[in-house]
Amino acid sequence: MKEWIVTVEDHTFTIYEVGAKHLPTLVCLHGMTGDASSFNELAGYLRNDFHLILLDLPGHGETDTLKSEEDYLFSSLGERIMGVISRVTTEPVYVLGHSWGADLSLHTAKQYPHQIKGLILIDGGYVFPEMVEGYTKEKAHSDWVEYIDSSRYQSWTDVVNIYQEYTTRPWDPQLEEIISSNFVVVDDHYQLRADRDSLLATIKAFYHEPCSTTYQEIECPVLFFHATIPVSDPARQKAIEKLHQSVRRVKVVGIENTKHNVHWDSPERVAGEVLGWVNE
Numbered sequence: 001m002k003e004w005i006v007t008v009e010d011h012t013f014t015i016y017e018v019g020a021k022h023l024p025t026l027v028c029l030h031g032m033t034g035d036a037s038s039f040n041e042l043a044g045y046l047r048n049d050f051h052l053i054l055l056d057l058p059g060h061g062e063t064d065t066l067k068s069e070e071d072y073l074f075s076s077l078g079e080r081i082m083g084v085i086s087r088v089t090t091e092p093v094y095v096l097g098h099s100w101g102a103d104l105s106l107h108t109a110k111q112y113p114h115q116i117k118g119l120i121l122i123d124g125g126y127v128f129p130e131m132v133e134g135y136t137k138e139k140a141h142s143d144w145v146e147y148i149d150s151s152r153y154q155s156w157t158d159v160v161n162i163y164q165e166y167t168t169r170p171w172d173p174q175l176e177e178i179i180s181s182n183f184v185v186v187d188d189h190y191q192l193r194a195d196r197d198s199l200l201a202t203i204k205a206f207y208h209e210p211c212s213t214t215y216q217e218i219e220c221p222v223l224f225f226h227a228t229i230p231v232s233d234p235a236r237q238k239a240i241e242k243l244h245q246s247v248r249r250v251k252v253v254g255i256e257n258t259k260h261n262v263h264w265d266s267p268e269r270v271a272g273e274v275l276g277w278v279n280e
């Protein structure tokens with residue numbers, strides 16, 4: 001894996017490159033509090049078929065924060081993401097996004113339809129916030145403040161015990177590696193590495209530019225993965241119905257026994273579905 005720095009509008013992104021450059025390019029965008037390592041295991045299954053570009057998004061991993069709240073709007077960040085892509089290749093690309101990254105993928109495809117040949121969305125870009133009834137911007141903000149402030153752990157074992165609940169897989173070294181860069185040690189405690197202001201600005205961005213505002217302007221094919229736990233989720237079902245109604249070419253795949261991090265729970269199955277879809 002090659003690590004390098006790309007500068008767009010006086011802001012530097014850290015990106016990681018995997019796979020041969022002659023292969024189709026697949027750009028991967030992670031979720032909130034994560035970083036590019038979220039895709040390490042999935043990339044292992046895809047590296048022989050794609051030229052993979054994994055980004056650390058602003059305020060996460062090795063990429064610095066942006067200057068203002070407005071810079072975290074999806075439309076603004078989409079411009080920067082395309083700036084990164086254009087420095088990697090002049091050919092149209094596939095974009096894969098998980099959670100927050102799925103929303104960013106949709107907005108980037110809306111803004112640059114001719115540069116995106118396909119979207120792969122992993123349990124994002126559909127439910128939050130529109131389908132969560134009564135969940136106001138103020139409530140979401142206060143919940144995230146509480147979550148950030150409470151994400152301080154006395155030991156690495158405490159971190160692992162929490163993150164074990166985020167996956168249906170037995171905990172293993174691959175998962176440990178995925179989350180290891182998401183935390184830093186401060187005053188003898190483990191705390192989230194992601195920048196607090198970046199996270200809170202992103203929550204506001206979800207409300208300013210909801211994902212559904214992109215749907216009817218998505219011209220490329222879309223492969224959408226969703227979690228299946230909990231089994232019954234009215235908000236999820238309502239959101240999937242809206243996707244079917246509004247996005248022209250969408251394939252919806254629910255993978256059994258998966259939580260929000262679908263690509264952690266079943267990386268081989270996700271990779272297989274991606275390759276089958278691309279080759280259709």
